[in-house]
Amino acid sequence: MAKYDVKFSCGHTHTIELYGPTADRERKIKYLEECGICPECREAEKAVDCEEVEMHYSEYKNNYSDCKTKANSYNKKTKTIIVYVPKKAEEEIVEENTEKSEISLEDVAIKEMCKVAGKTANEDFAIKCKSQLSKPFSESLKNFEKSSKNAAPDKIKKGKEILEIIKSYKKSIGEEI
Ligand SMILES: [Zn+2]
Known part of the structure; x- marks a missing residue:
């Protein structure tokens, strides 16, 4: 979680809190800067329109x-x-839907991997997950085998779960394993 000063498209700057992988945060900030209305303007707008x-x-x-x-x-x-x-209610609903559909298979896989990692999942971890997903599966498998040599059993278990997520991600995007 981190706080960001975002300049909304209405011209006002507000501090907002964002969660999740860095790429998601950056995308959200970009969206707010281009199309977002700050909370105050949104309120004023409600009464007017x-x-x-x-x-x-x-x-x-x-x-x-x-x-x-x-x-x-x-x-x-x-x-x-x-x-x-x-009056803009319908428009807003459409916007929300397109935003939701932007969540990629990659984002879903990263979220699952972070869930497995639990408390140790921070931004750096999410970045690592992303790079794992872009590598060939054989490389992830090699890394896992190397790092699990002297690892604690629960760490190995988590590693295996993460490997499974990578595997099913690779399958879902049609990549050969
Ligand atoms: Zn505003």
């Missing part, structure tokens, strides 16, 4: 619970409420 939508209270709870509601707009008879629905 909203539509008043009357909907059933349950729909508000299920799908719009983040939205502000109009004061005293709840109708006991019809069980409806007036919600300030941001």
Whole structure:
């Protein structure tokens, strides 16, 4: 975890906390700089670019619970409420989806490898994982055999699990092992 001063596309700088592999962090920062709106502007935007939508209270709870509601707009008879629905809501959902689909097989494998490593998984470890994934599997296997000669049993066990992750990653990208 680390803190970053990010200059959002709206021109304001905010400090944010980011987790995960360095490449992910850099990608996220780049995205925020190019398209991100800072938290304050986002709030201000909510109030301005909203539509008043009357909907059933349950729909508000299920799908719009983040939205502000109009004061005293709840109708006991019809069980409806007036919600300030941001006009940009649909656009934002599309953006989120494309961001999610950017998570690559490599990222998934690195995350799994970090999970196996547990507490010792830091940024350096993630970078090492990345380089392991880009090497031929035979090289990773050789490294493992070398480093496991005098290693503790639990370390060997973890090493084997990580090798399995590398193996299935190589398979998933269609690389011969
Ligand atoms: Zn701003």
